[in-house]
Amino acid sequence: MNPALVIPALAHPSRMAAAFIDSAPNPAAPIATPWFFYGLAAAAVISGLLVITRRNAVHSALSLIVTLLSVAGLYLMLYAPFVAGVQIIVYAGGIMVLFLFVIMLVNIERVSKERQFNRIWPVGLLASCALLALFMSAIQKGKSLFLDRMVQLPEGTNTQQIAAALYGETGKMGQYTFAFEIASLLLLVAILGAVIMTKKKI
Amino acid sequence: MVPITTLHYLVVAAALFVLGVVGVLTRRNVVIILMSIELILNAVNLNLVAFSRMWGNLHGQVFSIFIVVDAAAEAAVGLGILIAFFRNKETINVDEIDLLKW
Numbered sequence: 293m294n295p296a297l298v299i300p301a302l303a304h305p306s307r308m309a310a311a312f313i314d315s316a317p318n319p320a321a322p323i324a325t326p327w328f329f330y331g332l333a334a335a336a337v338i339s340g341l342l343v344i345t346r347r348n349a350v351h352s353a354l355s356l357i358v359t360l361l362s363v364a365g366l367y368l369m370l371y372a373p374f375v376a377g378v379q380i381i382v383y384a385g386g387i388m389v390l391f392l393f394v395i396m397l398v399n400i401e402r403v404s405k406e407r408q409f410n411r412i413w414p415v416g417l418l419a420s421c422a423l424l425a426l427f428m429s430a431i432q433k434g435k436s437l438f439l440d441r442m443v444q445l446p447e448g449t450n451t452q453q454i455a456a457a458l459y460g461e462t463g464k465m466g467q468y469t470f471a472f473e474i475a476s477l478l479l480l481v482a483i484l485g486a487v488i489m490t491k492k493k494i
Numbered sequence: 495m496v497p498i499t500t501l502h503y504l505v506v507a508a509a510l511f512v513l514g515v516v517g518v519l520t521r522r523n524v525v526i527i528l529m530s531i532e533l534i535l536n537a538v539n540l541n542l543v544a545f546s547r548m549w550g551n552l553h554g555q556v557f558s559i560f561i562v563v564d565a566a567a568e569a570a571v572g573l574g575i576l577i578a579f580f581r582n583k584e585t586i587n588v589d590e591i592d593l594l595k596w
Contacts, residue, residue, distance in 0.1 A: 394577065438504070450555075
């Protein structure tokens with residue numbers, strides 16, 4: 293087995309210290325086995341399947357929360373703790389509460405008794421299978437591009453580095469500061485649009 | 495035991511993406527269609543973070559945060575449209591939203 297393929301924290305402990313590039317050897321490196329990955333991936337995919345098959349929209353929303361939490365676990369396995377935190381706080385805590393509120397506002401009893409799939413669902417399913425086949429053939433063909441490296445990110449300073457990219461260091465703008473400000477403008481427009489559309493009389 | 499590489503994450507993300515596409519293309523309930531779009535965005539985020547790990551820089555993680563912002567804006571506007579529509583037509587099925595079709 294080529295040691296370059298191995299996620300450093302999953303490798304043998306003797307190789308672990310050499311694998312950290314920027315930070316000092318971390319004695320508290322997570323003890324993650326491949327089984328963690330398979331469990332989280334299976335939870336994400338199975339509850340994703342439940343999202344699109346449940347009759348009751350509340351059940352779908354709860355399954356989607358399980359999917360989001362499993363993906364947050366996968367982010368932790370990829371040494372992205374800040375993104376995992378954002379995923380839990382913003383997605384599972386914010387967006388899903390919004391979804392549940394709207395499900396409670398609209399009439400779910402009547403909708404859950406109706407037909408759940410539209411009339412052209414075989415066409416959609418066929419197109420999705422074609423898309424999956426396309427993805428799998430692309431992954432199969434490009435296999436050699438992906439396998440040869442897995443660089444260790446310094447996860448101890450992950451949040452600081454993301455903050456430096458977003459807000460900039462002291463005195464100068466970061467690489468993404470302008471995009472960050474534009475994102476705040478996008479959120480303002482979304483707030484205004486949501487308020488105006490849900491008001492009865494403007 | 496095979497070690498987990500970027501390819502594994504790509505396969506999981508492809509599965510989540512296709513599940514989201516199936517939901518968008520086959521369901522009638524607009525709320526579930528919006529949830530399927532969230533599944534698609536999550537698959538893209540997972541790809542970005544996996545590639546960020548593979549190349550050893552943080553651009554993918556920063557992009558995934560922007561995508562979370564975008565998902566929040568999209569959910570707010572989409573659910574606002576849904577509430578306005580439900581107030582007018584008393585339904586949330588997409589195939590009954592056909593006023594522009596002739």
